[in-house]
Amino acid sequence: MRFCRSDFPPDFMFAAATSSYQIEGHAYGGAGPTHWDSFAATPGNIVRSETGAFGCDHYHRYAQDFALMQAAGFDGYRFSTSWARVLPEGRGTPNAEGLDFYDRLVDAMLSHDLRPMATLYHWELPAALADLGGWRHPDIANWFADYTQVIMDRIGDRMFSVAPINEPWCIAWLGHFTGDHAPGLRDIRATARAMHHVLKAHGTAIQTMRAMGMSNLGAVFNFEYVHPGDKSAKTAQAARRYDQAYNHFFLSGVFKGTYPAEVMAGLEPHMPKDWQDDFALIGTPVDWCGLNYYTCRRVVHAEGPWPAWADVPGPLPKTQMGWEIYPEGLCDTLRMVQREYTQDLPLYITENGMAAAHDPQREDAARIAYLDDHLDAARQAMAMGVPLQGYTFWSLLDNYEWALGYEKRFGLIHVDFDSFERTPKASYHALARALSR
Numbered sequence: 001m002r003f004c005r006s007d008f009p010p011d012f013m014f015a016a017a018t019s020s021y022q023i024e025g026h027a028y029g030g031a032g033p034t035h036w037d038s039f040a041a042t043p044g045n046i047v048r049s050e051t052g053a054f055g056c057d058h059y060h061r062y063a064q065d066f067a068l069m070q071a072a073g074f075d076g077y078r079f080s081t082s083w084a085r086v087l088p089e090g091r092g093t094p095n096a097e098g099l100d101f102y103d104r105l106v107d108a109m110l111s112h113d114l115r116p117m118a119t120l121y122h123w124e125l126p127a128a129l130a131d132l133g134g135w136r137h138p139d140i141a142n143w144f145a146d147y148t149q150v151i152m153d154r155i156g157d158r159m160f161s162v163a164p165i166n167e168p169w170c171i172a173w174l175g176h177f178t179g180d181h182a183p184g185l186r187d188i189r190a191t192a193r194a195m196h197h198v199l200k201a202h203g204t205a206i207q208t209m210r211a212m213g214m215s216n217l218g219a220v221f222n223f224e225y226v227h228p229g230d231k232s233a234k235t236a237q238a239a240r241r242y243d244q245a246y247n248h249f250f251l252s253g254v255f256k257g258t259y260p261a262e263v264m265a266g267l268e269p270h271m272p273k274d275w276q277d278d279f280a281l282i283g284t285p286v287d288w289c290g291l292n293y294y295t296c297r298r299v300v301h302a303e304g305p306w307p308a309w310a311d312v313p314g315p316l317p318k319t320q321m322g323w324e325i326y327p328e329g330l331c332d333t334l335r336m337v338q339r340e341y342t343q344d345l346p347l348y349i350t351e352n353g354m355a356a357a358h359d360p361q362r363e364d365a366a367r368i369a370y371l372d373d374h375l376d377a378a379r380q381a382m383a384m385g386v387p388l389q390g391y392t393f394w395s396l397l398d399n400y401e402w403a404l405g406y407e408k409r410f411g412l413i414h415v416d417f418d419s420f421e422r423t424p425k426a427s428y429h430a431l432a433r434a435l436s437r
């Protein structure tokens with residue numbers, strides 16, 4: 001690696017991230033069914049119809065995983081708790097085994113010198129709540145607050161940081177507009193409701209945790225750097241529309257108490273009743289903001305109803321996901337977020353990384369370069385005054401990449417999905433060396 005720990009301020013945090021459904025093994029420990037289980041059981045939604053039933057068997061192997069993290073010199077671990085593991089029906093009686101599991105998990109993090117950075121929702125909605133309408137239902141924010149209370153009553157005393165929701169865009173848009181993620185809807189009214197209700201859930205969870213006396217509470221959003229895909233004026237507008245919907249809608253709700261006009265041009269007729277009255281809740285102050293950044297996108301105008309956009313492939317080298325590698329976009333995004341929304345609020349990179357096919361001969365060179373280039377971009381942003389306090393790599397382990405099943409390998413550690421054997425990759429060793437200096 002071109003960088004080492006001493007290139008960063010002494011309290012800068014290096015972490016790695018995972019999420020519950022992607023690694024734990026949802027079949028274990030009395031967890032209830034989720035909308036990802038039913039989405040996966042429906043033919044055509046997921047590569048080989050794979051599910052998170054066994055994940056990386058982290059449920060049984062977490063101590064080994066944390067020992068590997070400690071040996072690499074990580075300071076923190078960004079993980080998520082599963083709503084359906086804590087409350088199998090989404091509401092009502094908690095699953096004692098699930099609460100015991102997270103209690104043990106957090107103690108194991110601490111005994112491996114890893115600061116727990118929790119996320120309360122990383123996409124696996126309890127199926128019983130999906131039956132009631134899921135993110136479309138006006139009461140979901142209250143259900144989420146109840147779940148927040150139950151899980152944080154158990155582990156909240158040991159958290160370094162907590163964010164309620166991972167990536168509102170993916171929940172609302174990929175789940176309800178494109179149908180690529182569970183629950184697989186393609187419905188603009190459902191989308192508008194989900195986009196608003198995830199932010200209400202974020203706000204009620206922050207208020208719930210504040211009332212419990214918790215601190216260091218934040219929000220995690222995902223970003224793509226948007227390039228217009230051609231030089232036409234219509235494309236310029238489409239690119240701006242995409243940028244507003246993807247990169248600005250949720251930040252604007254939380255930090256400015258309003259939604260962008262270009263987005264409301266399409267969504268307003270479908271919004272829930274009295275949505276304008278919810279911004280005091282949505283804008284409940286947070287202590288930090290997290291950015292997930294992977295790639296850029298090239299957007300062109302497409303004929304048809306709002307949003308009237310399409311994307312086109314770009315010329316840059318691509319990851320196993322087909323995503324262009326564009327580190328400059330990370331620096332620009334950090335600066336944009338600070339300038340337009342967060343000013344002095346601490347920022348964290350809460351996800352960044354790449355998928356690469358398993359190829360032991362090639363020594364993981366692409367992932368090492370990706371890390372180097374994005375950490376350079378992070379340092380550039382810091383040199384320009386961005387109050388960045390940590391970097392989190394996605395992901396610790398190869399894992400369940402949602403609709404793409406187990407094929408896309410994001411891990412610093414290779415996982416054999418038959419034996420669950422872990423093998424650190426060259427990127428793991430390179431990062432460990434960099435963090436030791």
Ligand code: GCO
Nearest residue numbers: 019166167222292351394401
């Ligand atoms: C996300 C999610 C992760 C994904 C990762 C790679 O950011 O989309 O938090 O669950 O696995 O991003 O696509």
